[in-house]
Amino acid sequence: MKQKYNWLFLISISLATAMGGYLFGFDFAVITGGLPFLRAQFSLSPYWEGFTTGSLALGCIIGSVIAGRLADKFGRKPGLLSAATIFFFSSFAMSIAPSLTFFITSRFFAGIGVGMAAMLSPMYIAEVSPPEFRGRMVALNQLTIVLGQVITHFENFHLRNIGPEAWRWMFGLGMIPSFLFFLGVIFIPESPRWLLRNGKEAISRKVLSRIGDSQFVNSTISAIQKTIHKETKTNFRSLFKKAVLPAVVIGVTLAIFQQFCGINVVFNYTTNIFKSIGASSSEQLLQAVWISLANLAFTLIAMTLVDKWGRRPLMLLGSATLAILYVVIGYLLISKSSIGLSVFILMAIGAYAMSIAPLTWVLISEIFPNNIRSMAISLATLCLWGAYFILVFTFPIIEHKFGDAFAFWGYAVVCVLGFLFIFYKLPETKGKTLEAIEDSFTESAN
Numbered sequence: 001m002k003q004k005y006n007w008l009f010l011i012s013i014s015l016a017t018a019m020g021g022y023l024f025g026f027d028f029a030v031i032t033g034g035l036p037f038l039r040a041q042f043s044l045s046p047y048w049e050g051f052t053t054g055s056l057a058l059g060c061i062i063g064s065v066i067a068g069r070l071a072d073k074f075g076r077k078p079g080l081l082s083a084a085t086i087f088f089f090s091s092f093a094m095s096i097a098p099s100l101t102f103f104i105t106s107r108f109f110a111g112i113g114v115g116m117a118a119m120l121s122p123m124y125i126a127e128v129s130p131p132e133f134r135g136r137m138v139a140l141n142q143l144t145i146v147l148g149q150v151i152t153h154f155e156n157f158h159l160r161n162i163g164p165e166a167w168r169w170m171f172g173l174g175m176i177p178s179f180l181f182f183l184g185v186i187f188i189p190e191s192p193r194w195l196l197r198n199g200k201e202a203i204s205r206k207v208l209s210r211i212g213d214s215q216f217v218n219s220t221i222s223a224i225q226k227t228i229h230k231e232t233k234t235n236f237r238s239l240f241k242k243a244v245l246p247a248v249v250i251g252v253t254l255a256i257f258q259q260f261c262g263i264n265v266v267f268n269y270t271t272n273i274f275k276s277i278g279a280s281s282s283e284q285l286l287q288a289v290w291i292s293l294a295n296l297a298f299t300l301i302a303m304t305l306v307d308k309w310g311r312r313p314l315m316l317l318g319s320a321t322l323a324i325l326y327v328v329i330g331y332l333l334i335s336k337s338s339i340g341l342s343v344f345i346l347m348a349i350g351a352y353a354m355s356i357a358p359l360t361w362v363l364i365s366e367i368f369p370n371n372i373r374s375m376a377i378s379l380a381t382l383c384l385w386g387a388y389f390i391l392v393f394t395f396p397i398i399e400h401k402f403g404d405a406f407a408f409w410g411y412a413v414v415c416v417l418g419f420l421f422i423f424y425k426l427p428e429t430k431g432k433t434l435e436a437i438e439d440s441f442t443e444s445a446n
Contacts, residue, residue, distance in 0.1 A: 004213045005130060014137050016184030017124045020080060020117030021141040022177050023087050025148020027056055027114050030170050032270050032288050033156025036281060037167035042100040046396035053268055053396075055104045057389035059111020060118065064381045067116040075198075076124045076191040079116060084182035087113030088175050095172030110174070117181075119381060122361075127191040128211060139303050142358050146299045148177070149267070150292040157285045196224050238372050239379060247367045248376055250425055255380040257418040258360040259387035261322055262411025263352040265395045266291065266345055272396070273345075276404050277336040287342060294346045298353035311359050312428045318355025319419040322348055326412035330405035360384075366429050 090110035097103035
């Protein structure tokens with residue numbers, strides 16, 4: 001018999017939780033509009049420009065570690081509320097920053113909130129969603145990340161002419177989505193999986209009964225209990241056992257490649273790139289708007305293709321396409337072709353948004369064995385944020401010493417290496433159960 005679900009309740013709590021993804025998108029985008037003003041306000045050198053941008057990633061590393069421990073001990077909901085609170089006050093602090101040190105410290109704390117939300121929001125949505133709809137429900141978080149970028153770039157563009165203090169308004173506006181996120185999380189229930197793991201079966205059943213019918217409640221409780229009974233004590237050394245090491249290596253490498261492929265310098269340094277070819281400040285911010293819209297459009301395309309084409313073909317297509325486009329972008333930067341550069345950068349954004357951007361997160365959530373999944377995801381996430389910091393910290397320095405073109409040609413080489421790694425090491429996971437994926441890695445290790 002087909003199970004029935006309370007879709008209004010399920011979508012409501014998923015959207016409320018996915019606001020954590022919006023904060024992620026906001027802080028990735030707001031620095032693009034704020035950098036020209038911060039550069040003038042604090043006389044930023046290339047070194048400090050990179051460190052100011054990358055300080056968010058350092059906070060995200062701390063946030064992802066805190067989130068895992070907080071969520072396991074106190075529940076998903078307190079962790080989400082903490083993330084919203086931290087982001088609210090750090091946004092306010094950035095808006096009133098009297099010095100560069102104060103601003104960087106505030107941005108670091110904003111990163112803690114972003115890191116917590118980026119890990120806990122999709123985790124919570126996955127734990128409350130019916131299995132047959134889990135992929136689409138979790139995709140809401142990726143969608144809100146992109147929406148956060150789009151709306152924030154529009155805000156940056158409209159605030160550009162209010163004066164040298166425009167950056168304070170740009171960063172201060174982060175208080176609005178963080179407050180809405182906090183209000184939304186107040187009304188969501190605790191994760192039924194966490195409740196059951198902590199001996200609160202009656203409350204867990206009550207939460208599940210608000211999501212689906214009795215058949216759904218009983219089957220979900222039974223499945224969770226079986227998983228809990230199979231769980232064994234693990235530690236960090238478990239990640240390096242022969243049976244799971246291949247999956248860990250692939251997951252960590254993909255996380256690092258998602259950043260080192262270079263596309264986030266386009267998101268974070270749009271104004272720098274277009275300034276280098278003589279674009280006005282308004283044109284620079286307008287390009288950021290177009291880039292965010294392209295990102296949104298191709299993210300929606302990716303959501304329709306991932307279960308049709310498969311993970312591996314899309315990842316190969318994305319890495320190969322980026323390598324070719326980066327070579328062309330490098331030559332356009334040297335020739336200072338504004339229209340051509342805009343077109344090829346939008347093409348690069350599209351290639352990334354429909355492949356490497358969403359699929360890296362999908363693969364990281366799929367390939368790890370059940371008993372080490374949370375630990376392995378934490379490791380991959382830490383590596384991702386570390387790679388992001390290195391990327392955004394080094395770009396202004398490379399740009400200053402060697403030029404934008406040299407940087408993009410370097411990212412082209414990384415994409416070729418990524419293509420080769422995916423071709424030889426990444427198996428297809430489309431249509432396979434998590435247990436089947438786990439078995440395939442175990443067999444290949446023996």
